[in-house]
Amino acid sequence: MSLIDILTMRNELLLTFMAMILLIIDLNLNHAQKSRMIPISIGLFLVVTLIGFIPQPDRTLFGGMYHTNGLVQLMKNILNIGVLIILLQSVAWLRSPANSTKISEYFFLLISTLIGMNFMISSGDFLMLYLGLELATIPIAALAAFTHFNTKSSEAGIKLLLSSALSSGILLYGISMIYGSTGSIYFDAIGASYTNVPLQVLAFIFFFTGMAFKISLVPFHLWTADVYEGAPINVTSYLSVISKGAAAFILIIVMFTVFKTLAPVYKSMIYLIAVLTMTVGNLFAMRQKNMKRFLAFSSIAQAGFILLGILGTNKMGMTSVVYFVLVYIFSNLGAFGVVAAISAKTGKENMDDYDGLYLTNPKLSLLMMLSMFSLAGIPPVAGFFGKMFLFTSAASAGYYWLVFIAVLNATISLYYYLLVIKAMFINKSENPIAAFQSDGYTKVGLMLCALGIFVLGFWSQVYEFINNLSFGI
């Protein structure tokens, strides 16, 4: 294996180096200098993100365990952009006195999980997939319990850890059955030899259940709300955007390659889960008062829409899913960014606290409105295009009633997204959140979101670019 081969794993390697460097630098800083970690980490991560955009040829390593191609690289880049925005948005929170000694831990843990996700997306067999998944999950549990003096946060950590362990167990059981029935763990080999015997169907169900935990599809979503509420906001946004996005990416790749012969079997199952996920997520989101819980349930509903693209089982379906996740990253991070900025300044996290926000903080309110519209799928912002293309791919497979249910759900979701807009723009408040200025990092993070929400929809080249890399069954 030559050096060039090793460099194929540049994303993973760079992130690993970065994590190490952060730890070493941290050792040499005294208490008062810890806050220097923030610009250093963000700067390093920006470099990694930019390097990710340098094109590289498709290549396979370790006899097929690890592979990379344009689509995989694109997915990694999408995640990197999302993480970059999250890092920018966490600055205000990291600077609070309670976190002053733990700054580099935050970055280290976050980057560790990202390494896991990168390996997971690049995996060419189930072993690598499982390793990546575990590496991605365990540090998040630590992150969720980051404010360990807060009971809810510790609770979130334990809950996440336990439910992840359970789901990993189920997933692993499924993988073992796949290995047992096909004699291989390599995606290519399994894909070629899958014959849909009952054991293999069962294996798929176990595998899918494991992944459904990660994406929090109904009925495997029960951990979501508590964990999202307890974890620090930036970790919540990481969980709901990056973690979910990465799992959706690998799920669609595996469904379209390994389990492609199973497509006629799994379609009805996914149909049902999609309907359940959208509906349950929406019905629960309606009643939430805490912004974090609210966004948690809304993100469950959003995950249901992703399944529509998988149901399309064609090139358009994959393009739509990747595009939707890209758009979703910007829209959801826009919403989370505003919640984080307000929470860092005032500690307020309830929807009632947002009453009259527009009169005091118009820019934050406008960004929040854009994000809400984008999440609800209202034109002309990007979310409309994301949803529309998912619906199109489901319709291309003839699922008109599912599309109808999905659009109705989008309408229901509009109701609760409008509630936030109503609080900010229409409701009057005796003591609204006072006008405040965010720090530079947060501003840049929020502006990136606003830009993404505005531009991605009209900029059809993005969709075309993804479409050229995608594939169907």
Add this chain to the structure above:
Amino acid sequence: MNILTLFIVIPVLTVIGILFTKDLKQSRLVSAIGMTAQLILSGILVYLYMTERSAGNMAPMLFTFDVLWFPALNIHYAVGVDGISVAMIALTGVVVFAGIFASWNMEFLSREFFISLILLATGVFGFFISLDLFTMFLFYEIAVIPMYLLIGIWGSGPKEYSAMKLTIMLMGGSALLMVGILGIYFYSVPEGGQLTFNVLEIAKHQIPVEMQRFLFPFTFIGFGILGALFPFHTWSPDGHASAPTAVSMLHAGVLMKLGGYGAFRVAIYLMPEAAHEQAWIFIILTTISVVYGAFGAIFQKDLKYINAYSSVSHCGLVLFAVLMMNQSAFTGAVIQMISHGLMTALFFALIGMIYGRTHTRMINEMGGLMKVIPFLGVVYVIAGLASLGLPGFSGFVAEMTIFFGAFEHIDVFHRVATILAVSSIVITAVYILRVVGILLMGPIKDHHFDHLPDANWYERLSTITLVVGITFIGVVPIWLSDMINFSLAPLMEKLASIQLPGM
């Protein structure tokens, strides 16, 4: 640049301009300039359109412009107009112009108000010029969503409830529409061809009849909800009553017409077979709309509710006419859309102006207003007479043509429906004259109203613009119906060419 694209560019530029203004005076000035430009542009478009046609240009759509937007899905930004869209654009231009002047004194968050209002108008203009179903749908939603903020922030009464109800119901309509549009897209061309969203391309082929049967109700009801189709009209009275003046004007005047226009341009034009088969269901529903709306108006005490119900009735008539599917009825439908658009905008403008003076909209609390505010009173009577279909105003031309067309059907079902619908004219006369009698005639009930100021210049400008429109169509309808008739040719050809089972 293509002249039609200007219809989107000018409002967008106006919005950007308003962003840089500081107070009410500046933002209303910028809006007025922008929308005057838009009105002039509409005039130019009408002129150019007439010139082209008289020069013998027979293309179904003029001034077409087409850019590929999403190549993978063959989504285009495709625009083009025929006589019907030109007429609708001109209507929108007039109503938006009048709307800006009707909200000349919007003190609270004025910048945001004008931005939302003009965004709404952008959506409407975009909808009327679109030839591509995708962009059409996009503009449709752009037109609907600012309503939430406009009613929620600047409305009155139970504004939060009404705003939410309106938005959710209309978005529910667009859910149906989305299914319809996607279905049309996937059956737009025979097996193996390049799928397309372009209306003209789709019209060249026949969508399989089984699919039409499935898709037509989605599409028609989807548009019908915006056109206040019974029983999906309930957003309309609440929404109109809570909305601020300019928004009621725009909404009843223009936005509800999106429903009629869409039902006609998409549902009937692309799926004529299914339309023929299923028309009876919707004829029943629209007849109920027409009669029920008119009866509803009789029992209301709030001026805005009266007009909202009368809009349900009149917009029901548009859909009723569309379903009759013959040349006269179609012509009538389009004239009715324009006539009702102008008329109802005028009504809502007047109600807003009266409310601004008396601070009540309950007709029982007012009386004898003709003596104190003669200008507004007279205009109100004109609007009322136009609304009940007096010859010389637009309403007469529209209703006459519609019922003429409807009566061409000789079977019992159509005859009965038509006769029932005709009865709405009488009921309309009842509620219009009742309001005029109580509100304007008789002694002045409340002596706070003794010295109300009459209309000032911007109110006069706003109302006179609309009155001119109404009278113009009433006196020279031939000009408008020529424009429409010519544009109906492709649709009539398509209707004539279909093979109907059992006919």
